[in-house]
Amino acid sequence: xxxxxxxxxxxxxxxxxxLRLFAPGDLDDRYAYQSLPEVARFLYRPPLTxxxxxxxxAARAGGTAWxxxxxxxxxAVCRADEPGVIGEVVLTLTNARARQAEIGWVxxxxxxxxxxxxxxxxxxxxxxxxxxxxxxxxxxxxxxxxGSARVCERLGxxxxxxxxxxxxxxxxxxxxxxxxxxxxxxxx
Numbered sequence: 485x486x487x488x489x490x491x492x493x494x495x496x497x498x499x500x501x502x503l504r505l506f507a508p509g510d511l512d513d514r515y516a517y518q519s520l521p522e523v524a525r526f527l528y529r530p531p532l533t534x535x536x537x538x539x540x541x542a543a544r545a546g547g548t549a550w551x552x553x554x555x556x557x558x559x560a561v562c563r564a565d566e567p568g569v570i571g572e573v574v575l576t577l578t579n580a581r582a583r584q585a586e587i588g589w590v591x592x593x594x595x596x597x598x599x600x601x602x603x604x605x606x607x608x609x610x611x612x613x614x615x616x617x618x619x620x621x622x623x624x625x626x627x628x629x630x631g632s633a634r635v636c637e638r639l640g641x642x643x644x645x646x647x648x649x650x651x652x653x654x655x656x657x658x659x660x661x662x663x664x665x666x667x668x669x670x671x672x
Contacts, residue, residue, distance in 0.1 A: 492547055492548065492557060492616070493611070493615070496559070496607050496608070498564075498603050498604070498606075498607045500563060500565075500600070501604055502561075503559040503560070503561055503562075503604055503607055504559060504560055505544070505545055505547055505559060506541045506544060506558060506560045506569075507541070507545060508538075508541060508545070510541060510560055510569045511537055511541060513569035513570075514537045514560070514569055514572070515532070515534050515537045516592060517590065517592035518531065518532040518536075518590065519531045519533070519534070519537075520593065522593060523590060523592075523593065525626075525653070526625065526626040526628070526632070527590070528626070528651050528653050528658060544556060544558040550577060550616060551577075551580060552577070553577060553578065553579060553580050554576065554577065554578070555576070555577045555580075556575070556576050556577075557574065557575045557576075557608075558572060558573075558574045559572060559573050559608070561573060561591070561600065563600075570592050570594075570595040571589060571590055571591030571601065571604065572589065572590050573587070573588070573604045573605055573607075573608045574587070574588045575587055575588075575612055575616075575621075576588075582619065582620075583617060584618070584619065584622070585612050585616070585621050585622075586621075586623065587621050587623050588624075589605050589635065596631065601632075601635050602635050602639070605635055605639060606638075606639060606672070609639060609665070610672045613667045613670045614672075618667065619667050620664055620666050620667070621641075621664065621665055621670075622641075622644070622662055622663060622664035623636050623641065623662070624660055624662050625660065626658050626660060626661075627658075627659040627660065627661050628658075628659075633661060636663035637663075639665065640669065640670070640671065641663035641664055642664065642665070643662070643663050644662050644663065644664050645660075645661070645662035646659065646660075646661055647661075647662070
């Protein structure tokens, strides 16, 4: 098998959402949730600064060639019926030769509990398995992040690993769960 495909759409529409590349005008919306300690606590990093958000948007606004290890596709998640960014999904090509990709999502807590993360992650996983030719999609998350664990389960992912005290977040040891699904197991 060859490395994954390189055809990446600039936007994806679902029933309620539009996933698209970030634009400079999205800075305020992204900073509003990425700067929150309750959002960053499960990401094993401090909240992003405004400058950090701007740099990240600038670095990924043009998309990715999606061909080499560590290529990243970062998409803003917007409601189809309203302007503004409510969150983001990310797909990282962790191993191009083995066609392995890590999926992740971060949402503004004001939009939690409405199924947006599942809907957006499902669309991104469909892209990964369909157009991009990924063999395996996995997610790594803090064991205390039960909301993200439920998203993984709704996508049909299985928990493959529980890594006890494998990361230090300030003064708290974090236990990490690894969820995954193979292309042959994916049903859209």
